[in-house]
Amino acid sequence: MPENPAAVLPAHETAADGDPTMTGPRRLPLGHPEQLAGLRRVPQVEVLPDGALHPGDWELGPWVQDLDGRPTGAAATVAVDNLTAVTLHWAAREQIRSVVTTQLQVNVLRPLPAFDPEDPADRPRLRMRGVPLMHDALGGVARGRLVGDDGTVYVEATGWFQSVPDRSADGAETFVATAALPLEDEERASMAALTAVVPESVPVPRPGERPVVQQTAAPSLRFRPEPRLDNAGAMTHGGIQTMRAVLAAQAALPDRQDYEVQAVEVAFTRPGLGEQVALTRVRHAGRSLRIVEVDLVGLDVATGEPQVGRPSIQAQISFRAADRPRG
Incomplete structure (x- = not known):
């Protein structure tokens, strides 16, 4: 089962210098896959008035284009995997240190907002909203939504996670180095290019x-x-x-x-x-x-x-x- 790097450490803890790409006491970076797929951290994780967690936004760009160049909300899988894991950790921070994703369910509710994939300045963002549903010592489940400025929900997801022993991840040094790579050339990539x-x-x-x-x-x-x-x-x-x-x-x-x-x-x-x-x-x-x-x-x-x-x-x-x- 793939380990979710954003969930290795309590994701509600933000680096002291306010760097939105770094989380946790060990300053684990937001991974390169998340950055490439449009996930963007906010400077300060926010608890919204309705109790939902707002840990970041999903930025639209060429990486949401399918095999035929059409934008699809199904490209949000990296973002919602991260969102639901972060939400679970925020809720269960006294019980759970590390989790792996066991199941992910994603519903694409409507077409994404229009944007120009060739214009780097035209990058709409959907707010990430997470709600924990259940957790215990064995793991838990959380729901996530990607929402427009007017409250329109474009994508919703449910993520299930299993608790695993807290351990140093293999390849951590490579992961950190890769997370620091620039995105300039890759930001224009389609889903097919992004996923190799x-x-x-x-x-x-x-x-x-x-x-x-x-x-x-x-x-x-x-x-x-x-x-x-x-x-x-x-x-x-x-x-x-x-x-x-x-x-x-x-x-x-x-x-x-x-x-x-x-x-x-x-x-x-x-x-x-x-x-x-x-x-x-x-x-x-x-x-x-x-x-x-x-x-x-x-x-x-x-x-x-x-x-x-x-x-x-x-x-x-x-x-x-x-x-x-x-x-």
Whole structure:
């Protein structure tokens, strides 16, 4: 199970110098995956009047664009994974020191606010609002929402977490060094570029062709090993892996331009390491609803073949017929 670096230490404690990218008494940085995916800390974590926690914002930019250049709220998986973990830690700071994400459920409620992906000055932000639901010594669950200035909710999520022994994370030095890397070149990256998709593995869309319901999974998108996407445990960030599953599910639909992500449910079963490949299976291919299952697996070192039966995550992604014109 992937360790969430933002949850290793109590995230409600902010560095003394007010640096919003640093949290906790050991000054653990906001990870490079979170920064690349648009998560932005606020200088001071805020408890809102309704009791919700506001630890940061989600900034929109090219990194929210899918395989065909369309913005999607499903790109918020890194942000909501972090948000729900931070919220749980804030609520359970007397009981829990370290957690791993075990399950994440994300609902995309409406299209994201409009922005110009080519204009670095046009970067709308959605406020992150977290509410703890339950916690005990074994872990807990929290809900997160991404909300516009007018109160409109764009994405909501529920994260489940398991408590683990407090320990020094492997690869912490690399993680800290990577977190300090500049973002200038990568800020213009799409979801596919951000998640290290191998371009040759992306199928060309075939408008008007409905997908065939499958009995067995088939290899789909491939992803390069990319240390900058690791968490403090030297594993691929769970939110990044979830974004990979979303893109793989989209790639499984030949007529994908007519459908948009409705919901994502993912279970984290083992660490994600190195090069990965998505195994996809179309479960339902109706006119208004599509359902795709995705296992994200590593490659066998000796043979280079996908490690079938040993997924790092198991996901189900549902799509709804697009309710807006497609360019």
